[in-house]
Amino acid sequence: MKYHPNDIITSAQKLSRRTLLVGALQLGVVTALGARMRFLQVQEAERFRLLAEENRINMRLLPPARGIMFDRDGRPVAANVPNYRILLVREETEDVDQVLAQLQKLIAINPSDLEKARKELSRRSAFVPVTITENLDWNDFARVAANTPALPGLLTDVGLSRIYPQKENLAHVVGYVGPVSDYYLSRTKDSDPLLQIPRFQVGKTGVEAQMEHRLRGSAGHQRIEVNAVGRVMRELERAEGQPGGTVKLTIDSKIQNFALARMDGLSASAVVIDCETGDLLAVASSPSFDPNLFVRGISSKNYNALRDDVFGPLRAKAVQGTYAPASTFKMITALAALEDGVLSPDDTVFCPGHFEISNNRFHCWKRQGHGALNIEDSIAQSCDVFFYSISQKVGIDKISAMAQRFGLGEYHDLPLSAVSRGVTPTRAWKEKSFSQPWLLGDTVNASIGQGYVLASPLQLAIMAARLGTGRAVQPRLVQSIDDTAMPLGTGAPLDVDPEHLKVVQRAMFAVTNTKNGTAYSKRIVSPDLQMAGKTGTAQVRRITAEERLTGVIRNEDLPWEKRDHALFVDYAPYDNPKVAVAVIVEHGGGGSATAAPIARDVTLFALTGQMPELSHYPAGVKAQIKQEQEELAPKLFDWSTLDKKGQVQT
């Protein structure tokens, strides 16, 4: 025994004391741990459960299918096709460049797309999926999809992409969609969350833009469970969005296509309106362009080519373009005079070939003069002096008022881009716009649709329809939305003396159906399809006095951009108007020579629904028409390629 017994006892006591002390300390720690558990799991449970849910659940917007568009016969004009695309989420990959390099080994990517995607990647938040490439074919898409496990951050996705199956045919009417721009986002009041989706497509022009809110539909959403790296584990809830409305246009694609083909090679426009319903059957502007180019983002080369083309393929001339209506305006001047009582149907005016007023000489197109003419003959032969004369009696304000009753100078509310109002000048208007007094010469010019008067082909077609029916026909472009029919544009009878209207209608009939008529050679001979029309030739330059002395330069000798615009308006059949047509050929020369044949063919096509039969034409031109039709046929759209099933996604 080397220890003192006391030692042992005190040591043992100390051991038990300190053991108890340490034990108590341990219990204290355990109590603290338990309290912490209680704090986290009982007191703060709600908060943490919420955080766990947030961790786990992501909301994703489901873009709705954009509304599709048909023409009046159910031919698709704007549809959706599956768009196979590849997205990249920056935060899920450590090395974007490496992933992109690997992706390029699998599929070919357009370098400009890649550049765009890189820019987008650096601009957007790290968790936003950015489109790397889209519109892949199925094979490429499948190859990438099979390799996504090796390509962190890459997602494959099937979206819907807009397609315009009729290509050029309705570009100016339907317009096109394109990715929403930052500029648009910054100024729009539209708070639709869909717009925040990168490259979400919105209507840019035409019906696509004007009816954007009906076509877009509303966003659906998807609640998905994601794991810590954001990979989707399962879908918890899915609420499909409301697809956009199905829009049925009044356009008849076949008429539209015929009109475009007929105007091929010209800078021209044609509007065909149904006289009974106001339905716009064709609103064609030539040349046109392929709107599909814009959907995927047009290359600057293609865009510049379209922009710099002197024929202006991007302009919707039919509704946007304004032209001096020229002689097509004479019916308005005549009606104004008749209604005002300053002119009776039998009054004649002697045309010596020119008209003098306040020391200015205004010429008739026929230098040697027409002699004495009544109103019917003066319209049929398009005598200018007659209208110079009567306009002095009736005055500009009444002429303009009459023009407005026939749809000129009026804004027609159609879902199209940049619908022009045109100009029906009045004294007050000139005072206000130019701070100049109205001159008598201005009235003279206006009486034959020159000077300040401006009208669009759409307005002229409406004018023709109203002249033919005596009703205030209202244009209509949309037949129905989601099977809800839009109101017809039949219109109420115009407050014009039917006798006076009859005089003008007879005169228009005489234009195309009497030997002296300016468009006699462009007549339709079938008795049930005969048309009434009016030619117009709008000067785009001033003919000086010196030029008149040496002889007016012929149009063909002028450079293209100085030639006259050729116009023609008509309605048919004469005794029961079904369609009204307006055609303007920019710098086309004489209305009778250039515009009238187009209008005649389009009218016949609209009435018969097919390539016009030769029997409708006068014997003398049949051979020429036959040849023209043979040249025209291959330019028409091949409707058999329009596969409704394949291209229309509902």
Added chain:
Amino acid sequence: MSYLEHNLAAVPVGFRKILALNWPILILLTAISGVGFVMLYSVAGGHTDRWAQPQMLRFFLGMIGLFVVAMVPIWFWRNMSFPAYCLAILLLIAVEFVGTTGMGAQRWIDLGFIRLQPSEVMKIALVLVLAAYYDWLPRRQISQPFWVLLPALLILCPVFLVLRQPDLGTSLLLIMGGGAIMFLAGVHWAYFATLIGSGIGLVVAVLQTRGTGWQLLKDYQYSRIDTFLNPDRDPLGAGYHITQAKIALGSGGWTGRGLMQGTQSRLNFLPEKHTDFIFTTLSEEFGFIGSISLLALYTLVVLACIASALSNKDRFSSLLTLGIGITFFLFFAVNMAMVMGLAPVVGVPLPLVSYGGSAMLILLLGFGLMQSAHVHRPRPKFK
């Protein structure tokens, strides 16, 4: 007291030793391990082959080891104390050269059938050697500076080696465990006051030297401290583990989401969900009731160790039993404090529950020693 004063004939022999084992502790250890199997099954998404089965196998081997160790008389183990300590030191040195890198640190020696963590071995070896030292040391010398410095060196030598790995968590556990045994052995409290005081000084020094050329810790260790102090500062970066762990714990509520229903662990929001952070999965899936129950099981083990130690008249056995209990306590307390955001994230597993190679084996062998002490405890002489 020493065996010399007791009647050794009362110590059971042969198979009767099995009856003399401390069965409550064995049952508690089995229960805790059972919880571990269930949790490993759950975090593997309902598969046993991934983690639960290897863990069961290890538990089985560990239990066999425990019985074998428990059958061997405690005095043999006391004689083995110093050799065991030397072996552990050698292993720690060896790991410097042949160690396998994991989680940015050299910690393992791959023995083929098992990845041995020498620092785990050292935890038990240190307890052994300190218990033997204070059993051997005359009582009056306990608080003499030289005899305090000696065990301090016994502690600091492995601490230094473990820090080099670098494994801050284990080195702190070694200091705390060793210090606790010295305190229990009766070293004067003034040493501990000084130690704690200088400890605080060290913390200040560690924080103050940050960013200077001679900073005491590695950058990742600083970032762990930062993260601990303010986990919300960077919830997706350095604070991610703690934040997600707290979310998992908290979202468990009273009763939890049910087995395999924990979204945090199932969706991989939790880091190291089958090892150091397994407690969060348990809390998420079994709620407050589950986590407090596990805490109770752990506490009972510690209390049973204290009871066994107090009833043991052999000084070595007492100190050994208390040392094993404290080591066990430090394991689960630090792990739980860590995942609950009360301590910095240091790599300490949850004993018997976390999936771990050598940790469970070594721990069970440690309890084997404790059982040996219990079985071979001196019995009062009957007259």
